[in-house]
Amino acid sequence: MTVIIGLEIHVQLNTATKLFCSCSTDYRDDPPNTHCCPVCLGLPGALPRLNRKAVEYGLKVAKALNMEVPEESEFARKNYFYPDLPKAFQITQYDKPLSIRGVLEIEDDEGHEKLVRITRAHLEEDPGRLVHKGGGDRARYSLVDYNRSGIPLLEIVTEPDLRSPQEARRFLGRLRATLEYLGVFDGDKEGSLRVDANISIKGYERVEVKNISSYKGVEKALTFEVTRQRNLIRRGQPVTVRETRHFQEGRGVTTASRSKEEEHDYRYFPEPDLRPLSVAGWVEEIELPELPVARKNRFVEQYGISLNHARTLTGDLKIAEFFEKIASVDPVLAATWTADTLLGELNYRSMSIAAVPPGHFAGLLKLLKEDTITDKAAVQVLRTMLDSCAAGNECEQPAAIVEREGLARATGVDFAAIVRTVIAGNPQAVEDYRAGKKGALNFLVGQVMRETRGRADPRELGELVAACIETTEG
Amino acid sequence: MAGTLSFAPDDRCNAFITTCDAAPYGDGKLSGVAVAVKDNISTCGIQTTCGSRILAGYVPPYDAHVVSLLRGEGAAIVGKTNMDEFGMGTTTETSGYGPTLNPVDQTRVPGGSSGGSAAAVAAGLVPMALGTDTGGSIRCPAAFCGIVGLKPTYGRVSRYGLVAYANSLEQIGPMARSVGEVSRLMEVISSYDSRDSTSFDRPYTHQPSADIESLRIGLPQEYFGEGVDPRVAETVRSAIGRLEDLGAETVPCAIPSMAYALAAYYVICTSEASSNLARFDGVRYGPPAPTQKQWHEAFQEVRGEHFGKEVRRRIMLGTFALSAGYYGKYYGKAQVARRNVRQDFERVLGEVDVIAGPTMPTVAFRLGEKSDPLSMYLSDILTVPANLAGVPAISVPCGTVDGLPVGLQLIGRHFAEEQIIDAAYAYEQEGSA
Ligand SMILES: [Zn+2]
Numbered sequence: 001m002t003v004i005i006g007l008e009i010h011v012q013l014n015t016a017t018k019l020f021c022s023c024s025t026d027y028r029d030d031p032p033n034t035h036c037c038p039v040c041l042g043l044p045g046a047l048p049r050l051n052r053k054a055v056e057y058g059l060k061v062a063k064a065l066n067m068e069v070p071e072e073s074e075f076a077r078k079n080y081f082y083p084d085l086p087k088a089f090q091i092t093q094y095d096k097p098l099s100i101r102g103v104l105e106i107e108d109d110e111g112h113e114k115l116v117r118i119t120r121a122h123l124e125e126d127p128g129r130l131v132h133k134g135g136g137d138r139a140r141y142s143l144v145d146y147n148r149s150g151i152p153l154l155e156i157v158t159e160p161d162l163r164s165p166q167e168a169r170r171f172l173g174r175l176r177a178t179l180e181y182l183g184v185f186d187g188d189k190e191g192s193l194r195v196d197a198n199i200s201i202k203g204y205e206r207v208e209v210k211n212i213s214s215y216k217g218v219e220k221a222l223t224f225e226v227t228r229q230r231n232l233i234r235r236g237q238p239v240t241v242r243e244t245r246h247f248q249e250g251r252g253v254t255t256a257s258r259s260k261e262e263e264h265d266y267r268y269f270p271e272p273d274l275r276p277l278s279v280a281g282w283v284e285e286i287e288l289p290e291l292p293v294a295r296k297n298r299f300v301e302q303y304g305i306s307l308n309h310a311r312t313l314t315g316d317l318k319i320a321e322f323f324e325k326i327a328s329v330d331p332v333l334a335a336t337w338t339a340d341t342l343l344g345e346l347n348y349r350s351m352s353i354a355a356v357p358p359g360h361f362a363g364l365l366k367l368l369k370e371d372t373i374t375d376k377a378a379v380q381v382l383r384t385m386l387d388s389c390a391a392g393n394e395c396e397q398p399a400a401i402v403e404r405e406g407l408a409r410a411t412g413v414d415f416a417a418i419v420r421t422v423i424a425g426n427p428q429a430v431e432d433y434r435a436g437k438k439g440a441l442n443f444l445v446g447q448v449m450r451e452t453r454g455r456a457d458p459r460e461l462g463e464l465v466a467a468c469i470e471t472t473e474g
Numbered sequence: 475m476a477g478t479l480s481f482a483p484d485d486r487c488n489a490f491i492t493t494c495d496a497a498p499y500g501d502g503k504l505s506g507v508a509v510a511v512k513d514n515i516s517t518c519g520i521q522t523t524c525g526s527r528i529l530a531g532y533v534p535p536y537d538a539h540v541v542s543l544l545r546g547e548g549a550a551i552v553g554k555t556n557m558d559e560f561g562m563g564t565t566t567e568t569s570g571y572g573p574t575l576n577p578v579d580q581t582r583v584p585g586g587s588s589g590g591s592a593a594a595v596a597a598g599l600v601p602m603a604l605g606t607d608t609g610g611s612i613r614c615p616a617a618f619c620g621i622v623g624l625k626p627t628y629g630r631v632s633r634y635g636l637v638a639y640a641n642s643l644e645q646i647g648p649m650a651r652s653v654g655e656v657s658r659l660m661e662v663i664s665s666y667d668s669r670d671s672t673s674f675d676r677p678y679t680h681q682p683s684a685d686i687e688s689l690r691i692g693l694p695q696e697y698f699g700e701g702v703d704p705r706v707a708e709t710v711r712s713a714i715g716r717l718e719d720l721g722a723e724t725v726p727c728a729i730p731s732m733a734y735a736l737a738a739y740y741v742i743c744t745s746e747a748s749s750n751l752a753r754f755d756g757v758r759y760g761p762p763a764p765t766q767k768q769w770h771e772a773f774q775e776v777r778g779e780h781f782g783k784e785v786r787r788r789i790m791l792g793t794f795a796l797s798a799g800y801y802g803k804y805y806g807k808a809q810v811a812r813r814n815v816r817q818d819f820e821r822v823l824g825e826v827d828v829i830a831g832p833t834m835p836t837v838a839f840r841l842g843e844k845s846d847p848l849s850m851y852l853s854d855i856l857t858v859p860a861n862l863a864g865v866p867a868i869s870v871p872c873g874t875v876d877g878l879p880v881g882l883q884l885i886g887r888h889f890a891e892e893q894i895i896d897a898a899y900a901y902e903q904e905g906s907a
Contacts, residue, residue, distance in 0.1 A: 038536050042753055044529070044637040045516040045538060047670050079749050079796075083769055088752030141765070267796035269805055272641035272746055274671050 001233065002202035003226055005168050006160035007218075009175065010153045012126065012192040013057045013184050018150035019125045020048030020091065027147035028189065032131075040150035042086030047273050050075075054152040057184040058098045058123050059283050061154060064178055064291055065118050067102030071280045073122075075271040080264055083144055084128040092124035092155075094268040098279070105293060106174045107311075109164055116171055117159035126151040148191075154184075160198065165222035168197065172218055173315060177292045180317040187215065188352060197222060201229050204238045209254050211246045221247040225254055295320055303331035312339040318353050319343070325358040329365040337365060341379065345386055355389045364398040376454040377407040409455055415448070419461075419468045422447045430469055441465060476501050479508055479550040487575040487584070489594040492521045493553035503662060505548030510594045510603035513554040514561060515646060516635035517541050524637050525557040525587075527570035528760040528780035538635020539667040540604060540646050547662045552600060555590030559782045560751065561608050561639040563587050564850050565839060566615070568784040573841060578620055578879060582838040585618030587611040591649050592619040601650060602659050606636060608644040609739050610833075610857025613869035616649055617833035617881025620871045622656045622898065623649040627889050628864035629674045632667030638750040640743035641672075643861040653870060653899040657682050660891065680892040682899035687721035689897060690826040696732045697831025697856055697883075709880045710832045713872035716905035717830075717897065727822045727829070731814040732859055738811035739858040740851060741795050741804045748792030751785070787847065812862045819863040823887045828894055832856055833869040833881030856883065866891045870898040872905075 018025055021039035038046035062069050076094035102118035128149040134140040156175070162168045176193065179185035187193060194213050199222055200206035207229070212221050225245070232238050245254040270276075290298070292314050299310035299320075313323045313335060326334045342361065346353060364381060367373045373381065381401045388396040402408055422444055423430055432440035445461050479497045483490065491513050499506050511517060514524040516534035518541075523529040537545065544551065558568040566574040566589025574589040576582040577597040584593045588605030592615030595603050605612040607625035616623025624647045631646045638644070648659035657680060666675040691714065698707045718724060756763030756776030763772035781789070795804035822829060835856060844850040860867040865888055872882035882901065886894035 038534075043516075043534065043536070044522070044524075044532070044753070044759070045534070045633075045635040046536075047634050049669055049671055077749050079752060081752065081755070081770065081773070083757065086753065086758075088755070089749050142769075265798045267749070267793065267798075267801075269745060269749070269796055269801070272672075273638075 001230060003163055003165075004160045004200050004202055004206070005162035005165070005222060006198040007158045007162065007168060007171070008196040008198075009156045009158075009172070010194045011156065011179060011185050012189065013054055013152040013154055014186045014189075015051055015053045015057065015152055017051055017053075019051050019054050019123065019152035020150055023150065025151055030147065032143070032145035032147060035147040036149070040086070041146055042149075048091060048271070050274060050277070051152065054123060055098070055277065055279065056282075056286070057152070057182075058121065058154055059279060059286055060182045060184055060288065061121055061156070061179065062099035062102065063283060063286055063288055064182055065099075065102035065104055065121065065156075067099040067118060067121060069099050069279055069283045070096065072096065072276050072278050073098045074276045075123075075274045076268045077271050079267045082127070083142065084130050084149075086128060086146060086149060090125060090127065091271050091274070093122035096276070097122035098277075104171065104174060104178065106167070106171050109167060116161045119157040119159055121154055121156045124153050124155055125149070126153050165219045165226060168222055169215075169219040172215055174292065176215065177315055177317060181289055181291050181295075183289070199225050199229070200239070201226075201233060204229070204233070205240050205242050207239055207242070208244045209247050210244060210257075211249075213249060217247060217249050220252050221254060224252060228254070299323075303327055303335065305332055305335040309335040309339045312343070316353075322353050322356070322358055322361075326362040326365060329362050330369050333365055333369060337368070337378075341382065345382060349386060349390055351386065351390055356386070357389075357395050360385060360395050360397060367398055367402060372408055373402055374409055374454060374457050376449070376458070377402070377409070380405075380454065381407060407453070407455060409457070415452070415456060415461070415464060416468070418448055418451050419465055422451065423465070423468055423472060430472075433469060475499070476505055476548060479506060479552065481508060481550070481552040483553075483594075483599040485599065487577050487580065487593045487597055488572050489555055489574055489590045489597065489599060490553040491523055491525065491556050491569075491571045491590070494520060494551065497550035497552045499550035500545065500548040502546060502548030503658070504544065507549050507602065508552040508600045509544055509549040509659075510553050510555045510591055510600045511541060511544075511551055512588050512591050512603070512605050513557055514606060514637045514639070515541060515604060516637065517551060517554065520551065520554060522554065522637065523571070524561070525559045525569040525571060526754075526781065526785065528754045528756075528776070530570075530760055532759045534635075536635065538646075539632035539669065540663040541635065543662050543665055549662075553594075555588070555594055555603060557590055558587035558611075559785050560637070560747065561587040561606060561611055561644070562747070562784050562788050564610070564614055564853050565844060566590060567841065568782055570782055575841070576619055576838050579838070579877070581840055582878065583618065583841055583843075585615030585834070585838060587615075588623075588649065589615045592616055592621055592623065595619070595621050595649055595651055602655050603649045604646055604659075604663070605649045606644055606646050607857075607861065608640050608743060609854050609861050612647045612649060613833045613857050613867060613881065613883060614854075616869040617871075617879060617883075618838035620879030621649060621651050622653050622868065622870050622902075623647065624656050624660060624868045624891065624895070625860060625866060626660065626664065626678075626891060627676075627866045628861075629672055630676055630678065630866070630889060630891070631663050632670040632673045634667055634669040638746070640746040641750070642746060643739070643743060653682055653868075653895060653902045656868070657895050657899075660895075674889070676889050678891055680895065683896050684720075684900040684903045686717065686897055686900045689717075689722040689828065689893075691717060691722050691724045691897075692727040692822050692826035692829045693724055694727050694729045694732075694822070694829060694831060696729050701852065701855065702832060702835040703837070703875070705875045706832050706834070706836060706880050709873040709875055710830075710882055713882045713901060713905060714830050717901055720900050720904055722897070725826050727826065729815070729818045729822060729859065731811065731818045732855070734811040735815050735859045735862055736851065736855050738808040738815070739854070739862060740791070741808035742812065744788045744792030745795045745805050745808075746792070748789045748796065751781075751789055754781075756780070784847065815859055815862040816864065819859070819865055819885070823865070827886070828897055829885040831883050833883040837875050837878035837880060860885050864888060866894060868894045868898050870902055872901065
């Protein structure tokens with residue numbers, strides 16, 4: 001059963017001001033309705049004035065996604081009633097979008113390169129936001145916050161080229177990275193990316209899943225939907241009527257919408273308050289920065305790191321920039337420790353890489369490179385350091401942690417004595433080792449490591465233990 | 475602030491919805507001049523209703539660009555004038571605040587939709603006023619009340635702060651008793667405003683001149699034909715004869731696209747209006763929506779109750795014209811007709827300097843006379859084409875029929891207000907003598 005997925009992605013462009021007025025877009029930490037003016041409140045008589053920067057950002061994306069930019073594009077009104085929409089219409093683009101027909105390269109489920117076709121990308125204004133008082137369906141009343149009203153959105157629509165929820169997530173990851181590389185988007189801002197997905201099992205009708213408001217939610221929502229649709233087919237009740245469902249992020253399920261709500265006739269017509277937009281020639285002037293694929297290839301070439309590491313490190317602009325700051329210590333060591341250890345530790349703590357001072361991490365790498373600490377001790381130092389950063393204090397220097405905790409690779413310690421004690425105390429394991437059980441050696445090494453608090457290199461210890469057993473009478 | 479003007483008009487024609495009994499004014503070209511502003515133009519701190527009950531009590535927190543300009547030149551904003559609800563009418567009878575009467579004959583309508591502004595000027599309550607013209611709303615009441623009114627080129631005056639009825643057609647313009655006063659007010663309001671993306675930086679700074687030697691005037695047959703009261707046509711012809719005496723030449727011409735102008739106009743203005751007026755839902759403006767009901771029920775109730783009949787009719791017409799499956803048939807076709815009208819005007823105005831004809835096909839109607847909406851729509855036939863073409867047009871008084879004023883309409887090229895103002899000025903200064 002082939003899965004067919006197409007996405008409609010709304011991303012907030014990170015211009016300094018809104019799409020049609022000069023209100024600031026930096027509203028997230030401020031009280032409701034403090035970033036508003038007659039234009040974004042939709043007051044009678046106010047008129048939109050197009051933000052050139054938003055157009056430039058839209059064109060950057062168009063160029064990065066290899067899209068065609070028609071000579072002329074046009075804004076249109078999408079008419080519908082909703083309390084978060086102050087004018088009762090949204091200024092968007094309809095039959096003359098800013099850009100059409102592009103592609104984005106991703107890796108498919110087998111790791112092969114694959115091109116996903118982009119149908120169109122157009123500019124539009126974000127509506128305000130409703131806050132339901134009393135919670136969910138039982139809210140007694142709703143409040144409207146217009147701080148978000150008029151934030152520039154770029155709606156990017158793909159062809160139904162994606163074949164699994166995982167592929168959809170990878171597509172979004174690559175798209176997000178591309179937008180961040182372009183400097184037009186900040187994915188760390190809450191609500192800056194919203195997705196609607198069309199999903200069907202080949203041969204059956206499609207379902208539109210709305211309201212996916214996070215990057216992680218997409219795979220979850222689509223996985224739920226694939227299972228649901230497959231089960232329906234197995235039970236002989238496949239999807240035969242086009243349906244709209246809403247993703248309930250908290251519960252991880254999609255639920256049917258009351259169909260009446262979705263039967264909109266938006267009565268699009270050209271926005272009479274804005275002139276058609278001529279961007280011909282403008283696109284040529286736009287210079288693109290290095291994008292994820294190019295950076296990945298450069299990392300492999302310039303730093304001699306593995307393709308897998310390069311892929312991970314370039315998947316996020318901030319990580320790529322972080323890596324380039326610390327690579328000089330030792331590129332391969334830096335790549336390994338960033339991709340295989342640091343990112344996992346950050347993820348576990350829900351921390352951003354922005355919280356880690358590159359100099360500190362480089363210091364840790366130096367301690368490793370100079371053999372001052374073992375890998376095991378390094379992990380411990382890293383964890384202590386990240387905990388200190390997460391607590392909002394000044395990050396502790398790795399060298400200071402090593403000093404304080406006494407984690408430096410042991411010198412002058414009588415390892416042989418410890419090993420002898422461990423061997424004497426675990427006759428069964430020694431016997432197992434002699435009988436050819438490799439695992440027994442690891443167990444014994446572990447015991448020694450515990451005694452030395454990780455300050456010795458496990459490989460060296462293994463050799464020492466093995467030699468010691470050989471010279472001990474059985 | 476230079477002072478305060480006390481304003482207590484004897485408003486027996488119901489020209490005002492709101493008056494300011496102590497209007498502050500400053501220094502400048504219009505220092506201390508009382509100016510009335512049509513009630514669809516936003517005035518900071520002064521109620522702005524658009525003649526509609528749905529906006530009763532709405533006080534804008536900002537000034538329209540033209541109002542800022544007026545204040546900047548020292549004018550005293552003395553009040554907000556009555557109008558057809560949201561500009562939808564030709565008589566000022568659809569106002570939610572009662573009809574305005576024609577000061578010339580109080581059994582007659584003043585025309586519309588800027589009837590309050592025209593009546594306030596004609597009754598001598600103010601020397602000048604601002605109106606707005608979507609399909610004749612400045613020129614019609616100017617003609618019916620016997621004053622001068624100018625609809626500027628589309629884009630010459632900023633619409634920022636004008637509560638939209640039909641964005642692609644309407645302009646704010648000056649109304650006064652004389653061409654000179656209209657010219658003076660036009661100079662103040664035409665200063666550029668980047669907040670209106672459809673406006674141009676073409677400020678008007680002209681001193682009217684009565685020299686119209688060798689001015690070529692086109693007389694379209696459509697402006698003197700069927701539906702035009704022969705006595706009105708005759709009055710206008712003789713006014714044009716006086717312009718010939720003053721050195722102008724006349725040339726017969728034709729604007730065949732006028733056959734579709736009215737239909738195109740009503741499709742476009744109702745379509746745009748249906749979208750513009752959707753925001754009035756009783757939540758943020760006007761009488762509050764009942765909060766114990768579901769939001770969509772509450773706002774339907776507010777809209778049904780507080781919009782007048784003509785407004786509801788036009789919202790429904792426009793909603794229908796834009797709906798899926800009908801867009802191409804109505805809105806799309808109307809845009810084609812509009813382009814044709816524009817091309818016809820550009821062609822004719824390539825051959826002549828100005829086009830002349832009656833402003834309205836008749837003199838002012840009796841109150842209640844136009845009870846049938848279609849016959850009211852038909853009376854816009856001579857004014858609507860200039861809005862479709864975006865060209866400037868002025869109405870100047872040119873005599874009477876049965877004691878009621880008749881207006882001479884002069885239509886010019888894009889951004890050639892200067893030329894039609896000179897022609898109107900020449901007639902006013904020399905012709906009517
Ligand atoms: Zn704003």
